[in-house]
Amino acid sequence: MTYLAVKAFHPAKVPFPLLHVDTGHNFPETLKFRDDLVEKYGLKLNVGSVQDAINAGAVTEEKGVNASRNFLQIHTLLEELEKGKYDAAMGGGRRDEEKARAKERFFSHRDEFGQWDPKNQRPELWNLFNGKKNFGEHFRVFPISNWTELDVWEYLAAEEVPLPNLYFAHDREVLERDGVLLADCEYIEKKPEEKVFTETVRCRTIGDMTCTGVWRSSASTVEDIIEEIATTRLTERGGRADDKRSETAMEDRKKEGYF
């Protein structure tokens, strides 16, 4: 998405800032990559902190072995959007990722609470988008809605876009939970029977360390990744614990204001 924006406005700079909702539970590699990216393209970056919201008592940290800050992001996101008085926030969500995302528009209208009402989204025809809204409302915009996971990787390969190492095979200390491998880290509370072992893994999709499943792979180049995805029998977000919380996990979060 960032790369697409850089291309679209070339040779001018990208005229809008990037926003990172920082849960405090990111892979350290993610943060470094973010900073390098911003510097390389001369982008403006705003960071919203979930930890600050927890400290201020605005949201409460989850407890227990499956605790995650995934849901807490919503509050910080909405706060940042309101602070900046943004009309639209663009994201890389795609329709093939997940069944509630399959119903999204390119211009997804959100009410003044940032909430998504799937029954009240506007018809989108041809290439004509309706960006009209009332004061206080905003849009979530998804330019790559129609791209599949494979489309994204084929594009990244064709354009030789730099990527964080997390996507490629590397050795990591992991634990197994509910059939998924999670990266061992200070944010995950381990059950007594869960043992840590080392595996060669990679991330297919990247979220917080608490909810991103890694999977065994030896893919070390983008071409390897493409081959792996083209022949896999498991979906991209199959390893996302945040999606697994209920059958309607994504839909419910979006109704609250999630991306």
Next chain:
Amino acid sequence: MTETKTSSQASSSELCRFTTCGSVDDGKSTLIGRLLYDSKSIFQDQYEQIEKISERRGEEEVNLALLTDGLKAEREQGITIDVAYRYFSTPKRKFIIADTPGHIQYTRNMVTGASTANVALLLVDARHGVVEQTRRHAIIASLLQIPHVVVCINKMDLVDYSEDTFNKIHDDFESFAAKLDVKDFHFIPISALRGDNVVDRSEATPWYDGPTLMYYLENVHIASDHNFIDCRFPVQHVIRPYSDEYHDYRGYSGRVSGGIYRVGDEVVVLPSGFSTKIKAIDTFEGPIEEAFPPMSVTLLLEDDIDVSRGDMIVRENNQPEVTQDLDLMICWFDHNKPLQANGKYTIRHTTQEARCIIKEIRYKLDVNSLHRDLEGKTIGMNDIARITIRTTKPLFTDAYRQNRITGSIILVDEGTNATVAAGMII
């Protein structure tokens, strides 16, 4: 991996978009599930998930319709409420399916899915034949100028794969469709549940020697669906870096909506009418020699004229109609208010926005008889009507039949901000 020239050609596979339309219970969702399943495009974890749900609900067979019913309410009620997009590919092509509801109250969703479709799949239940819903959907496909229509006569297993039944439906539909503006249609006898003629040829229909549905989808000729004749370039954004390196750079970016643009071409900018030449066609990778639909490029002009978003760069001898008076076929979407005669709306056309007033409601179109009701002036949700409007500023238009991009508009209600109509310029 394929060689790439520009990012818009990242894969050498063609992209085919098709809609699936049919009544509830026509088996549309089952058909999509079947296409995905037989082309091995369903992921294992997805299949296991719907297997579990089918079991939990006490269903006998794995309900493939569950793959596309994405929202909670849909899964509970067992119907599709909104447009669902599914993606799959075969070695020959990439596909996007816009799965749309059959319910009358969701016509707007069908129109949405149809607007960019290359192919429309119409589903007919072999036991019931052509019904009002089939006719309505065929008319919409015709209005939206979907170039290719395939009528899938489904549930052939329930009529003993009867050739007579198939032929009767074929003839019924054909006599109705003779009045429509559809260039190309085909009929295929299928059973989505059993898989007959969907991906694999059926042994049960020896009398049918046409293609299977998958074969048809993979081979239907869609490259000619773009307009490569009439040059149309709506300016989307003006790129001015104001940087040291690109101090005087002034580029006009947008998506080529018709015709072929080459460096050195003489062009005219609308609405000003100023003539100039194309100095360069720029992309991120560097300059290129020519651009055509659907490429997104930046045009640089020889002369320093004032061009802004909403303007259009065209060729002198083949210009769009510059007008403030439009004659349109519309589909009305608003469930709260009917179309207001003399009502004022916001109109969007290519990269322009203006206001307009409804001058005249000429007739309402009856979807069963194609009869024009000249007295019918109340245009409510899902109605199709012919109207004339006047806009506050000139738009650069073509007939929709000529160019789906420069021939289409949407109307927005100024109070609710809802998209209340889609319009095709006559």
